[in-house]
Amino acid sequence: MRVLLAATPGAGHVMPLIPILNAFRAAGHDVAFAISDEIVVPGLDSSVRRFTKAAPRFPVCPYPHGPERTAWWVRVNAEMAWASYLSTLEIIEEFKPDIIVRDSAERGAYLAAEVLRIPHVNVLVGAESVLNPYIERERLISEPLRKSLGLPEDPSGSTQIPLGIALTHPRFFGGRADLHPYSTFYCVDPPAEPRETDTGRPSVLVSLGSSMTVPHTRFAHRVLTGLLRDDVRITVAVPDHLRHELVEEFPRADILGFDDLSPHLEHADVVVSHGGFGTVRAALHRGIPMHITPFWSDQFLNAECITECGAGLALPWDSCSPQELAESVLRVVRESTFRNAAHAFSEDAHALPGAEECVRDIASII
Numbered sequence: 001m002r003v004l005l006a007a008t009p010g011a012g013h014v015m016p017l018i019p020i021l022n023a024f025r026a027a028g029h030d031v032a033f034a035i036s037d038e039i040v041v042p043g044l045d046s047s048v049r050r051f052t053k054a055a056p057r058f059p060v061c062p063y064p065h066g067p068e069r070t071a072w073w074v075r076v077n078a079e080m081a082w083a084s085y086l087s088t089l090e091i092i093e094e095f096k097p098d099i100i101v102r103d104s105a106e107r108g109a110y111l112a113a114e115v116l117r118i119p120h121v122n123v124l125v126g127a128e129s130v131l132n133p134y135i136e137r138e139r140l141i142s143e144p145l146r147k148s149l150g151l152p153e154d155p156s157g158s159t160q161i162p163l164g165i166a167l168t169h170p171r172f173f174g175g176r177a178d179l180h181p182y183s184t185f186y187c188v189d190p191p192a193e194p195r196e197t198d199t200g201r202p203s204v205l206v207s208l209g210s211s212m213t214v215p216h217t218r219f220a221h222r223v224l225t226g227l228l229r230d231d232v233r234i235t236v237a238v239p240d241h242l243r244h245e246l247v248e249e250f251p252r253a254d255i256l257g258f259d260d261l262s263p264h265l266e267h268a269d270v271v272v273s274h275g276g277f278g279t280v281r282a283a284l285h286r287g288i289p290m291h292i293t294p295f296w297s298d299q300f301l302n303a304e305c306i307t308e309c310g311a312g313l314a315l316p317w318d319s320c321s322p323q324e325l326a327e328s329v330l331r332v333v334r335e336s337t338f339r340n341a342a343h344a345f346s347e348d349a350h351a352l353p354g355a356e357e358c359v360r361d362i363a364s365i366i
Contacts, residue, residue: 001029001030001098001099001363002029002030002031002032002095002096002098002099003021003030003031003032003097003098003099003100003101004031004032004033004034004091004092004095004097004109005017005020005021005031005032005033005100005101005102006033006034006035006053006084006088006100006102006103006108006109007034008055008080008105008106008107009035009036009038009039009056009058010039010058010105010210010211011039011040011041011042011209011210011278012125012126012209012210012211012277012278013103013104013105013106013125014033014035014039014041014044014103015041015042015278016103016125016167016188016277016278016281017033017103017123017125018041018043018044019189019355020101020123020165020188020355020358020359020362021033021044021048022355023188023355023356023358023359024359025045027359027363029359029363031048032048032049032050032051032091032095032097033048033049033050034051034087034088034109035050035052035053036052036053036054036055036057037056038057040210040240042258042259042260042261043260049095051091051094051095052087053084053088053091054080054084054086054108055079055080055083055084059076060212061073061076061213073137074140074141077105077107078141078144080108081107081108081111081141081145082145083108084106084109085107085108085111085112085145086108088112089112089116092116092118098118098119098366099120099121099362099365099366100113100119100121101120101121101123101165101362102121102122102123103122103123104122104124104125104129104164105125105126105129107138107141107142107145110122110142110160111145111146111151114151114159115149119365119366120162121162121163121164121165121362121365122160122161122162122163122165122182123164123167124161124165124166124183125277126277126298127168127172127173127277127280127298127301127302128298129164130164130168130173130179130180130183131173131179131180132178132180133178134180135156135157135161138157138160139154139155139157142160157182158182161180161182161183162182162365163184163362163365164180164182164184165186165358165362166183166184166185167185167186167187167188167281168185168277168281168284168349169185169187169345169349170185171309171348172284172305172309172345173305174309184361185353186352186355186358187285187350187352187353187354188355189281189282189285189286189349190262190286191286191346191350192286192287192288192346201231201232201233202232202233202270202330202333202334203233203234203235203269204223204227204232204233204234204235204268204269204270204272204329205234205237205261205264205265205267205268205270205271205272206220206235206236206237206271206273207237207271207272207273207276207279208236208237208238208239208274209258209273209278210239210258211274213295213296213297215317216239217238217242217245217246219274219293219320220242221322222320222321222322222325223236223272223322223326223329224236224246224250224253226325226326226327226329227325227326227329227330228250228252228253230326230330233254234253234254235253235255235256235264235268236250236256237256237257237258237261237264238255238256239258240257240258243255262282265283265286265288266286268283268288269333270289270290270291270329270332270333270338271283271288271289271290271291272290272291272292272293273290273292273293274292274295274299275292275293275294275295275299275300275302275303275306275314276299276302277298277302280292284306284311284342284345284346284349285345285346285350286346287339287343287345287347289311289312289332289333289338289339289342290311290312290313290332290342291312291314291315291329292312292313292314292315293314293315293316293317293325294314294316294317309341309345310337310338310341311338311342311345312332312338312342313328313331
């Protein structure tokens with residue numbers, strides 16, 4: 001079977017698809033990835049066939065909340081969806097896939113699949129994409145485009161997400177579990193490895209992703225300034241172009257570029273992050289508690305869910321002095337209730353079907 005995976009331009013949208021891509025390859029299927037050339041993808045096998053897809057990048061929204069953000073979101077995403085639709089048509093013509101697997105924000109591949117009547121599934125890579133309000137927001141974008149392409153209306157979103165691959169556990173959402181009926185939950189992360197713990201010298205992993213909405217340097221400065229006053233092992237992952245400056249200023253810390261964090265997660269006692277869902281999922285599925293400082297979009301939801309399930313704490317950016325941030329992070333390390341809650345979540349997540357079952361379920365719709 002020929003499988004085309006497609007993602008919108010953003011590492012947080014691309015990277016959750018990699019375990020699914022690897023599972024398709026392990027099952028002997030012919031796979032290709034349609035993503036922007038500008039996206040760096042740590043952990044992606046260089047032998048995977050890669051097609052260049054528009055749009056090249058996702059712009060930064062100037063409105064964190066409110067009606068202005070909604071209007072901007074609809075306009076920009078509609079423009080990106082159309083550019084993606086046109087480039088995906090060309091990729092389909094060359095690769096001739098039997099099925100398309102796309103991330104939840106990759107609307108161009110969805111439209112191309114509908115027009116050409118190719119089976120497709122949606123990988124719900126963000127927490128909010130599993131919730132019913134997400135479907136309604138998606139309709140704001142997709143319905144005018146569907147109409148312009150001569151496709152019938154889709155009021156329930158049943159064609160938009162005929163099979164939603166959700167990469168977390170339903171209990172992540174706690175009391176706000178307004179889950180749409182097309183979601184099927186899987187755990188594609190490896191089980192937690194036994195970790196050697198050193199309660200006297202905790203290990204902190206700081207993952208700040210690549211999103212331009214995060215003030216990477218200032219955030220890293222506050223974390224490092226606060227935590228390096230204590231006897232703490234600290235590893236910080238920032239965009240590649242910011243690494244050199246931090247290496248010179250903080251020689252006692254391990255400063256990474258935009259990298260595959262899997263090896264570093266094995267040794268972490270806590271993960272400090274802005275709350276991108278990929279990092280949240282990776283930490284929780286390994287039983288590692290978290291500390292989140294959200295900046296926009298679903299990061300606020302992720303922070304609320306983490307605190308509600310007891311697997312970590314959240315601290316607003318405005319309250320993040322170096323001392324307050326360090327004290328809050330070390331509280332997550334030292335109080336066993338956070339670690340226990342994260343471990344319990346990991347056990348629940350790994351009771352879900354894994355990547356092999358996910359691939360079999362996707363293939364079954366053809």
